[in-house]
Amino acid sequence: MKELLWLIVALPFSGALILALAGRKLSRLTCSIIGVGTVSLSAGLTILAGLDFMGNNPTGKPYLQVLWRWIDVGGLSPDIAFHLDAVSLTFIFVITFVGALIHLYSAQFMWKEDGFSRFFTYMNLFIGFMLVLVLADNLLLLYLGWEGVGLCSYLLIGFWYKNPDNGYAARKAFIVTRVGDTALAIGLFILFMTFHSLNIREILNAAPGTWGIGSGIAVAVALLLLGGAVGKSAQLPLQTWLPDAMAGPSPVSALIHAATMVTAGVYLIARTHVLFELAPIVQTTVAVIGAATLLIAGFSALNQHDIKRVLAYSTISQIGYMFLALGVGAWSAAIFHFMIHAFFKALLFLGAGAVIWVLNDEHNMFKMGGLRKKLPVVFWTFLIASGSLAALPLITAGYFSKDKIIWLAYVGDKGSVVLWLAALIGAFITALYTFRMVFLTFFGTTKAEPSARPGTGMVIPMLILAFFSFAAGYIELPENMGHVVLFSGFIEKTLPATATIHLGNSTELVFQLIAGLAAISGLFVAYKYYFNKPYPAAVPERNALQNFFFNGWDFDFVYDKMIVTPIVFLSRIDKDDFVDLFYKGLASLARALNIVLSASQNGRVRWYAMVIAIGAILTLTLIFYP
Template identity: 60%
Template sequence: MEHLLWLIPACPLAGFLILTLTGKSMPPAWVAIIGAGMVSLSAIFTIIIGIDFLTFPPASGHHSQTLWTWMEVADFHPKITLYLDALSLVFIFVITFIGALIHLYSVAFMAFDKDYSRFFACMNLFVFSMLLLVLADNLLLLYLGWEGVGLCSYLLIGFWYEHSENGYAARKAFIITRIGDTAMAIGIFVIFYQFGTLLIPDILAKAPSLWHPGASMATITALLLLAGGLGKSAQLPFQTWLPDAMAGPSPVSALIHAATMVTAGVYLIARMHVIFELSPTVQLIVAGIGAATLFIAGFSALTQYDLKRVLAYSTISQIGYMFLALGLGAWTAAIFHFMIHAFFKALLFLAAGAVIDALNHEHNMSKMGGLKNKLPVVFWTFVIGSASLIALPLISSGFYSKDQILWFAWASKNGNPLLWLIAFLGAFITALYTTRMVILTFWGATKTEVQRLPGKLITIPLIILAFFTICAGFIELPHNFGSLTLFSDFLHQVLPETVLKSTANGEFSFQLLAALATFGGIYTAYILWHKQPERIEKLKRNEAVLLLYSFWHAGWGFDQLYKTVIVRPVVFLANINKNDVVDKIYQGITLVSIGLYRCLSFTQSGSLRWYIMGLVVGAIIILGIQIIL
């Protein structure tokens, strides 16, 4: 089946090309068939190849397919080679399967948009770029996909470019992620200089013999790769672009948060785990950044009233949990949470989009309420997604994935009480803001009437995602729940086993504490926003609380800090420099060219006699010059 591997990225690429070249002249029905159909075909091929991979595991642990040689420069001849192993199989399944459901949902959600074909063309390119990223066998091809998802995020965040704030959000995402991408590009140069190759398997095999643990070059390389991952995955200090990225349509938000873009950093660190293991310092930095990000983003989510911005900060926080796990060396726990998060976050964004569409594009939760009986399918699927987000014990898949990370924060070789405490508090905050979101959106009095009910193309993807949100977590049970560890056993072909401390015990006690955090957050939110909402109003009248609330609402002041320290000085210098001496030279050349053009334009009189006379005079002058010479 490995000879069919190329079809997985080829289908969405073909969809992009067809829609780009002929989409405007197509009927909307054909645009929908090609846009959603090509990604669905990719998902079908992924399932077929995945079943074959699981049924008949390759002796080498991977399949590879070389399509052609990209370029040949001296000894450098990178190839377009697709590489499928356990790690990339998990990612392509999430990308194509969830991507197909999002495209199906988009058929109805975007039906009345004037740029229907452009939307699906960009979405298909987005899926193709992410598939290329995770299937690449070398860092150059991976970087091509990496930049592709950056381009697509720019195109789709600013999809409704008629509004200036959408264009600003797209530019902000593009520029901030470019900072990390530049560092990553430098890291790739360093790797090539050190190893003489960009083939990922060769790099991972050679690294332990070339660098000893703690080597300075290993640390520098890991830091450069980490910067790229932080930018794409919206982690500190690059997290400010993601909340503004909600300017795009809701299906775009679902695709960015669940199946593409922000998960790229998680994949990069997991794929290059050998380099990170050779630098314990950088691993500690990864864990620290993840812990700080999940904590900061959780408090910001607690103060938002835009439904999609709450979910955006939630994504930043949940990716923080994944980075925490990566930094702890809990590689399979990070990827397991990535997969589970993809299901419930896609579900939450698509359900939120259905709510917003039903309320005629109302985003403000304070203007919602009373929707649980009016939108029952949306309500129940949203509740299922929310239960998984808050890791409701035993019955939600989020419990099984997040519980692993909390346990490893304490019991793994790199874990410590501080990291566990931050993750534990993050779990409480997650339950608090998620329950608040559900209460404000679906309970209470109706503040905005439902304008339209979602159709089947909206509700069917929600139901499918809700099913996987409930069931997916049971393929990997906690250590003390039994021996069902299908996911980690599968990934251990590629990723190493997490090392636990010899004194680690009492996992059940920590699960009880995590459950208390979850139920404590639910109960607190129920009291504050449903039972006794006057308490919140009373708290807001306190000047200190109001100041803290505003600080969290503004994303802890990072945007203001960057505007003050970076944006305004750069704009100020650019304004000073816009009329410099060098510009005068080019302006002078332009003025001379315009003057000569205007002189010549006088000869274009339209009179045939003048043209003939000009030819005669020119001929006489040329002959005279030749006679003289």
């Protein structure tokens, strides 16, 4: 079945093409069947190809499928080729499986919206480009997918484009991520100049023999790749676009935050891990960025009143955990948390979307409350996902993935007490803002009555994701809980195992108890301050510090004053410089010639006949002139 790898990618693109060309002529039912069906078929083929790959390939040898030669010029000859191994298989499973569930949910959620076919066109295109990104055999094809998801994020965030704020949010996401993309492009230029190839396997095999550990060129390339990763994955200092991306429909938020775009940076670092291992200072920087981001985003999430913005900052924080894991060399732990995070974060966004949907587009948690009994399925599934996000001990999948990162942040050979403390404090804050969200939304007095109930198309994806948010963690258990290593054993066929300082099972138990206590403490504090409390149905009052956190630590303000305002000022000075005179002259000349030519087009047939006759006489004269 793995021979059909190309079809996994082709199906979402084919759905997007059909909807783009004929969507306006098709019924909404037909559009939803095409949009949901193509991605669902892709997910089914992914599962079959994955079973074939794992069942008939015990060593995990990569499978390469070359479709055709893409370019052959100046020594650059990349193929349109797909590379399937443990890492890319995990990513395409999450992308297609979670993506298919989000598509199914979207069919009902977006049913009454204008641009129904356009929505599924963009969603399918997004899935297709993300699959290209993670399956690419070479960095140029990866970059095509990279830019493709950036374009689709712009289109989807600004889907409701008639609202100027949505257009601004889309442009902001596009521009901020372009900063990181530029760094990545420069890094690719350097790699090609050094290795005369952009084939990922060739570069990773040749790099250790070409660059020494800590060499300047290795550090520069790793930093440039990191620049691309922090842009796409919304990590410091390019995290400001993601909270505003909530302007898009809730299924878009689920797709961007859970299964696709924001995890691209995690994939890039994991895929090029050899380059980061050759630049230890940059790998440490990855860990520091992750630790700082997870704390900064956590404090911001704690001060939001918009339920989707809480989840947005939560995404930034959880990807910070993945970066922390990558930075300490816990490669499989980072990928494991990526997968588990996709399940529970998609469910949280779908649950939040259902609440917003039935409350007529209300986002403010302080205007909700009392929905526990009115929306029981939404409540229980949302509660399971919240427990997983908060990493409640033993009973949620998120506990096993996050606890492993916290543990390895200390015991890994690249870990430290400082990184461990950051991860531990982040766990407390995560549980606090998560259950603050749960108590404000589903408990207390009812402030708004639901106007509808989610239908089967919305409920089924939530139930499936709830199961995985609870049970998926049991495929990877620590030594003192049965030592199940199904996931890490699979991933480590492609990525290196984490080097650790072995401290014994008893020590690990102590750290597990501390991490579990942090999560439970966060839940208890949230219960004390937010459970059934009579908060007014309005935006809460905040002091100066809370406003600082609410505004994302004022990164937007700083960037506006330090970067945007000076550039706009210089642009206004520069708009009439002498260079423009040449081009304005060309434009004026073209305009004058247009006036002359348009004057000859007066609609009088006699004049046209006379001009033709004169032209014929001149032509014959030139021909027969001796």
